[in-house]
Amino acid sequence: MVLLEFSMNPLGKGESVSQYVARSLDIIDASGLPYRLTPMGTILEGEWEQVMAVVRQCYERMRADCPRITCSIKIDAREGKSGRLAGKIASVEQRLGRELRK
Amino acid sequence: MVLLEFSMNPLGKGESVSQYVARSLDIIDASGLPYRLTPMGTILEGEWEQVMAVVRQCYERMRADCPRITCSIKIDAREGKSGRLAGKIASVEQRLGRELRK
Amino acid sequence: MVLLEFSMNPLGKGESVSQYVARSLDIIDASGLPYRLTPMGTILEGEWEQVMAVVRQCYERMRADCPRITCSIKIDAREGKSGRLAGKIASVEQRLGRELRK
Amino acid sequence: MVLLEFSMNPLGKGESVSQYVARSLDIIDASGLPYRLTPMGTILEGEWEQVMAVVRQCYERMRADCPRITCSIKIDAREGKSGRLAGKIASVEQRLGRELRK
Numbered sequence: 001m002v003l004l005e006f007s008m009n010p011l012g013k014g015e016s017v018s019q020y021v022a023r024s025l026d027i028i029d030a031s032g033l034p035y036r037l038t039p040m041g042t043i044l045e046g047e048w049e050q051v052m053a054v055v056r057q058c059y060e061r062m063r064a065d066c067p068r069i070t071c072s073i074k075i076d077a078r079e080g081k082s083g084r085l086a087g088k089i090a091s092v093e094q095r096l097g098r099e100l101r102k
Numbered sequence: 103m104v105l106l107e108f109s110m111n112p113l114g115k116g117e118s119v120s121q122y123v124a125r126s127l128d129i130i131d132a133s134g135l136p137y138r139l140t141p142m143g144t145i146l147e148g149e150w151e152q153v154m155a156v157v158r159q160c161y162e163r164m165r166a167d168c169p170r171i172t173c174s175i176k177i178d179a180r181e182g183k184s185g186r187l188a189g190k191i192a193s194v195e196q197r198l199g200r201e202l203r204k
Numbered sequence: 205m206v207l208l209e210f211s212m213n214p215l216g217k218g219e220s221v222s223q224y225v226a227r228s229l230d231i232i233d234a235s236g237l238p239y240r241l242t243p244m245g246t247i248l249e250g251e252w253e254q255v256m257a258v259v260r261q262c263y264e265r266m267r268a269d270c271p272r273i274t275c276s277i278k279i280d281a282r283e284g285k286s287g288r289l290a291g292k293i294a295s296v297e298q299r300l301g302r303e304l305r306k
Numbered sequence: 307m308v309l310l311e312f313s314m315n316p317l318g319k320g321e322s323v324s325q326y327v328a329r330s331l332d333i334i335d336a337s338g339l340p341y342r343l344t345p346m347g348t349i350l351e352g353e354w355e356q357v358m359a360v361v362r363q364c365y366e367r368m369r370a371d372c373p374r375i376t377c378s379i380k381i382d383a384r385e386g387k388s389g390r391l392a393g394k395i396a397s398v399e400q401r402l403g404r405e406l407r408k
Contacts, residue, residue: 005142007176012321015180015374018190022197029202037204038140039190040107040176048263052256059252063281068321072378073277074109074142074174077267078117088120088141095124100131102139117216117272150365154358161354165383170219174276175379179369209346211380219384222394226401233406241408242344243394244311244380276380278313278346282321292324292345299328304335306343 001082004051006073007041008058010066020066024058031057034085041072045085048077103184106153108175109143110160112168122168126160133159136187143174147187150179205286208255210277211245212262214270224270228262235261238289245276249289252281307388310357312379313347314364316372326372330364337363340391347378351391354383 008024009017025042028035031054034045044051055073062069078084093099110126111119127144130137133156136147146153157175164171180186195201212228213221229246232239235258238249248255259277266273282288297303314330315323331348334341337360340351350357361379368375384390399405 003141005140009317009376011315011317011323012319015318017317018193018197022194025194025198025202035203036141037191037194037202038107038142038145039105039138039187040140040145040178041142043140043142048260052260056252056256059281063283067283069279069281070315070376071277071279071281072176073275073279075273075275075277076142077263077273077275079267079271085141089139091120092124092127092139095120096127100127100139101137111215111274113213113215113221114217114219119215150362154362158354158358161383165385169385171381171383172213172274173379173381173383175377175381177375177377177379179365179375179377181369181373207345209344222397222401226398229398229402229406239407240345241395241398241406242311242346242349243309243342243391244344244349244382247344247346278378280346289345293343295324296328296331296343299324300331304331304343305341 001045001084002048002051002075002077003043003045003084004073004075005041005043006055006071008062008069008071010062011068011070013066020062023061027057027061028054036085043085103147103180103186104150104153105145105147105178105186106175107143107145108157108173110164110171110173112164113170113172115168122164125163129159129163130156138187145187205249206252206255206279206281207247207249207288208277208279209245209247210259210275212266212273212275214266215272215274217270224266227265231261231265232258240289247289307351307384307390308354308357309349309351309382309390310379311347311349312361312377314368314375314377316368317374317376319372326368329367333363333367334360342391349391
């Protein structure tokens with residue numbers, strides 16, 4: 001299973017890009033994959049081809065009206081582990097013996 | 103104000119590195135800066151020198167017993183905007199007219 | 205056309221991971237896509253599905269014997285522009301009026 | 307010693323941002339640190355505080371006329387190893403027994 005975090009921004013569409021981000025989130029939400037929105041991106045959980053298919057859909061939608069796009073993707077893949085969207089934080093909290101801000 | 107997300111991992115310390123992550127979170131928590139833990143990293147909010155000082159502290163602590171360290175940092179800096187740790191998600195939700203998983 | 209830079213590392217395989225990086229480079233070299241090796245990753249040029257197919261091949265190869273893998277990907281997509289693997293640096297050099305170390 | 311790759315872009319300054327990139331490269335070139343320009347960013351080699359000081363200078367210069375800035379940074383730190391700007395690629399090439407495109 002793969003945790004994939006990504007953020008995708010158009011260049012040349014002004015300083016505020018939240019309308020484009022909102023469109024991506026519509027696609028993500030409709031994908032049915034477990035996801036988490038953070039202040040810096042979106043984290044998806046699934047198999048490689050599942051999460052990558054969602055990122056690509058966001059890209060295809062954005063390129064329809066944005067000629068230049070930057071995207072950063074970070075992947076943490078671990079065999080045989082699912083439920084890590086919640087589990088990774090819980091494991092760190094358990095080690096520290098207290099809850100953290102999330 | 104700057105939003106800075108980072109993750110820092112030792113190489114060569116085995117497949118599970120949560121004890122090292124926990125130590126970083128102790129430093130982050132003690133810094134007093136607003137922060138948010140995500141399944142893929144930690145997001146700090148503050149001025150450039152404030153957030154970078156915390157990342158450096160984590161690095162100095164980790165290098166004490168980890169000879170090789172990888173770190174990725176993503177920054178979103180916007181003049182005159184604070185409270186973005188909560189505000190960025192709220193702005194996207196408002197545009198979509200519904201709440202998202204976070 | 206897309207410029208995609210990526211680096212992919214196993215966790216838990218020791219401090220030096222160059223044997224795994226070398227295997228990825230074999231895959232990249234055999235892909236036939238234009239690429240550039242840097243001290244921090246590899247940059248591919250092609251259409252989205254082409255460059256992503258190469259990254260996935262590297263992932264499939266690595267996961268065969270590495271249970272945990274981290275990967276970071278950075279994409280710069282620009283409609284109607286090809287030859288940017290060489291062109292981006294040339295454009296900055298032209299603006300500065302001198303050559304830079306590359 | 308630290309290898310640090312970074313790219314820094316303004317949002318809301320149009321689709322082509324090479325004039326801003328050129329200013330950063332002036333700062334980098336004047337820093338005296340070993341560096342390498344790639345099609346996707348710039349790689350610096352030095353101690354943590356040295357390379358971070360250069361990134362911060364680029365940020366301070368850019369924020370003077372860019373209200374929103376995104377920046378991504380990737381760090382590979384390894385105790386007691388210098389000359390890695392050239393050495394990392396050489397080590398992979400040696401393993402493969404041939405030269406690669408760089």
